[in-house]
Amino acid sequence: MNHTPGTSAQEPLHADLTSGIRSTLDQLDDLDSETAGYLNCLAFVLQRVAAADEHICREEVDRMEKILVEHASLSPPQAVLTVEIAKHRRQLADCCCAYQASRELRSRLDGDSRNRLRRFLDSVAEADGLVHPTEEAEIRQIAAELGIIVGEPEIA
Numbered sequence: 001m002n003h004t005p006g007t008s009a010q011e012p013l014h015a016d017l018t019s020g021i022r023s024t025l026d027q028l029d030d031l032d033s034e035t036a037g038y039l040n041c042l043a044f045v046l047q048r049v050a051a052a053d054e055h056i057c058r059e060e061v062d063r064m065e066k067i068l069v070e071h072a073s074l075s076p077p078q079a080v081l082t083v084e085i086a087k088h089r090r091q092l093a094d095c096c097c098a099y100q101a102s103r104e105l106r107s108r109l110d111g112d113s114r115n116r117l118r119r120f121l122d123s124v125a126e127a128d129g130l131v132h133p134t135e136e137a138e139i140r141q142i143a144a145e146l147g148i149i150v151g152e153p154e155i156a
Contacts, residue, residue, distance in 0.1 A: 021068075024081050041102070045121065048142060049121045052125075064083045113146065118139070
């Protein structure tokens with residue numbers, strides 16, 4: 001078989017995938033700054049819970065993507081990229097960056113929205129069928145950063 005170096009039968013597939021990824025990134029880049037900031041912070045705090053036990057399982061990733069599609073109006077490809085970007089940001093972030101995201105959400109969201117976010121955090125932690133104590137602790141920490149006192153009635 002005679003192939004030109006650097007070419008293969010896989011190249012059209014790779015070109016299509018690359019084009020699709022770039023198109024989705026362009027759509028995310030086109031979001032207004034308010035929406036982009038909200039999504040950035042939301043995905044980041046969801047990641048904090050998923051990674052609290054030092055392992056992000058497929059079920060947790062799927063749950064985060066579902067939350068972004070159903071409650072943040074992202075397309076499935078946009079949700080996939082947003083979650084992946086947040087995973088990598090979380091790996092590079094220091095604790096100051098982690099707290100900045102939740103504080104940003106606190107200032108952007110009303111009480112009902114913060115309570116809904118708390119339920120999203122619980123949903124991510126429960127996605128694999130086991131809520132690890134470190135996930136519970138991270139949820140309590142994020143809830144406090146959002147101004148939600150665990151064990152008290154939801155804020156209005």
